[in-house]
Amino acid sequence: MKREGLAATGAGDGDLAARAWERVQAEDRAWLTDLARRAGGGARVALVGGAVRDALLGETPLDLDVVVEGADAGSLAAATGLPHLVHPAFGNATVTLPGGRRADLVRARWERYPVPGENPVPEPGTLADDLRRRDFGLNALALVVGPDGRVTLLDEMGGLEDLRERVLRPLHPRSLHEDASRLVRGARLAGRLGLVAHPQLLRQVPDALGMAGRTPRLHAELRLLLGEPRPGLAARALEGWGAGALLPPGALERLEALDARQDAGQLVSPQVYGAALLSADPDPAALAARLGLGEKPGALLARALGDAPAAPRTPEGVLRALLRPEAYPVLTGRDVVTLGVSPGPAVGAALAHLAVLRQAGKVHSRDEERAALAAYLGTPP
Structure with missing residues (x-):
């Protein structure tokens, strides 16, 4: 079904x-039905959250998040016979399905x-409790699977109406105060699925910004933003909601410029988006550490700002064109040999001379480099 089809069908x-x-x-x-059979009488197994939302919108592939009521998730995972890992603190388990998913x-x-801002304390509850604790109405839908x-379809919080209206509505007035990372998660969904902010969300933005510095999970959501299909769309949503301050000044324009390259058919990796984000911050290394980006985006940024050919x-090359539009393809070792430099150590010396002139x-331009090389060699240009 197409995205717009949900509102148009009027289906029950x-x-x-x-x-x-x-x-x-x-x-x-088949796997979910088998889980429901293994859970036994009195228990319920439900596919929840983003998987149900995306299935109703016609989006694929689906991430499988399953809530178990009335049965032990770890024991149920073990009963499947599949590789699994139990997380005792929350009573959850992660199962590795055939094919590695x-x-x-x-x-x-x-x-x-x-x-507020710290990790929540979980307590055993019902499936309805589990849906009520979620971030937005359209993420509080469940498909209860029978044996x-x-x-x-279980809709405890009016999520179907939100989905029809394509709106992001927090589930209670203190939602973003308790977890400001929900603001960034909402922007990611808005950019990916073309959603708009409910007035309730916009009213909570100032409170979320006040809690941002006390919400470590917000950094993880910003890192995930860089892996969205179009990170610039998510950044634009934050800006439109009055939350642009969560990103360094100038980051929005750089992310959108990379989106434009993707729209033109060129694949841009999350690493390039990460380097572009770092380039807008006065302390790229500190930002990379806060977001947990590792060393690669910073190293890419350094190469893009350097003089090595790209x-x-x-x-x-993509990042250099974004950050240094005045840059040009510099002369390479092969170029200087063609222009009269003897192969060997003289090539490195000539390239070093040109690098000093550039700095x-x-x-x-390449023409000016050719002229400078001719002067360096004492030959006519």
């Missing part, structure tokens, strides 16, 4: 449940935030 919840279930891969439907099995719970493979469509601002 049963029809929508069937359509969403059809969007789940056949092997995943992973699915999260989550014990139904509710959460409280003793300290016979039949499914029921082909136009390489990561260095001093005495050459501004």
